[in-house]
Amino acid sequence: MKRERAYVDNRRKEILRTIEEHPEIKAEELAKIFEVSPVTIRRDLQYLEDHQKLVRFYGGASVMKQAEKQMDDTELYKKLIAQYAATLVEDGDTIFINTSSTAIMTLDYITRKNVTAITNNGRAIYNEPREGLNVILTGGELRHPKEAMVGDFAIRNVQPVFAKKSFLGCSGISKELGMTTENANEVNINGLMIANALNDTYLLADHTKIGNNSSFISCAIEEIGNLITDELAPEEELELIREKGVKVHIVKKDD
Numbered sequence: 001m002k003r004e005r006a007y008v009d010n011r012r013k014e015i016l017r018t019i020e021e022h023p024e025i026k027a028e029e030l031a032k033i034f035e036v037s038p039v040t041i042r043r044d045l046q047y048l049e050d051h052q053k054l055v056r057f058y059g060g061a062s063v064m065k066q067a068e069k070q071m072d073d074t075e076l077y078k079k080l081i082a083q084y085a086a087t088l089v090e091d092g093d094t095i096f097i098n099t100s101s102t103a104i105m106t107l108d109y110i111t112r113k114n115v116t117a118i119t120n121n122g123r124a125i126y127n128e129p130r131e132g133l134n135v136i137l138t139g140g141e142l143r144h145p146k147e148a149m150v151g152d153f154a155i156r157n158v159q160p161v162f163a164k165k166s167f168l169g170c171s172g173i174s175k176e177l178g179m180t181t182e183n184a185n186e187v188n189i190n191g192l193m194i195a196n197a198l199n200d201t202y203l204l205a206d207h208t209k210i211g212n213n214s215s216f217i218s219c220a221i222e223e224i225g226n227l228i229t230d231e232l233a234p235e236e237e238l239e240l241i242r243e244k245g246v247k248v249h250i251v252k253k254d255d
Contacts, residue, residue, distance in 0.1 A: 173209055
């Protein structure tokens with residue numbers, strides 16, 4: 001598993017170098033160079049764009065200057081949060097994952113066997129497939145730019161499903177309003193993924209989300225069992241959240 005992951009990471013680094021030298025190179029040409037399918041190359045390009053390594057445009061792509069630098073604290077902590085969340089997944093688990101970029105990143109780090117992830121995040125199709133992890137898309141109306149699957153069709157498909165755990169991201173979390181989002185269409189599905197989690201719900205939120213409120217409430221603070229955040233989160237806000245019975249997990253750079 002680690003060897004396969006290292007191979008994929010190395011290929012993506014080489015893709016960046018190739019694009020830097022030849023910005024107008026096509027996906028089909030990259031596929032030939034790296035001896036993989038065009039679908040795999042498009043997954044790689046989507047992954048690199050999602051992680052702010054490059055910007056795609058009609059006819060090519062360009063490497064972002066900041067991609068050559070160490071990722072900023074927020075991006076680093078999102079990765080650490082996703083890695084920690086993945087350690088909470090056990091063999092045989094069925095899990096919910098919503099449209100959050102941090103939550104979907106959890107799929108990259110799951111190492112347990114026979115895990116099924118049910119998600120309304122369309123970007124799941126760009127994740128590298130691997131043995132032991134099954135991904136089921138809810139379907140529904142596709143909303144850009146998040147590629148969120150929403151609407152009645154998605155809701156009907158989630159309603160009869162009960163997962164062991166939920167791993168959900170948000171736009172903000174506070175004692176007053178609980179879990180909030182900027183997209184009204186995601187509220188009902190977020191609520192279902194919380195209500196239909198048989199064991200635990202984990203809210204994945206980096207320090208920029210703590211104590212902040214967005215436009216639409218997905219659930220009250222009392223409905224959130226666990227919060228995974230990072231060491232830069234304001235302690236006074238975390239204490240207010242703990243007072244509501246939420247267990248707070250904190251990731252650190254040196255863990």
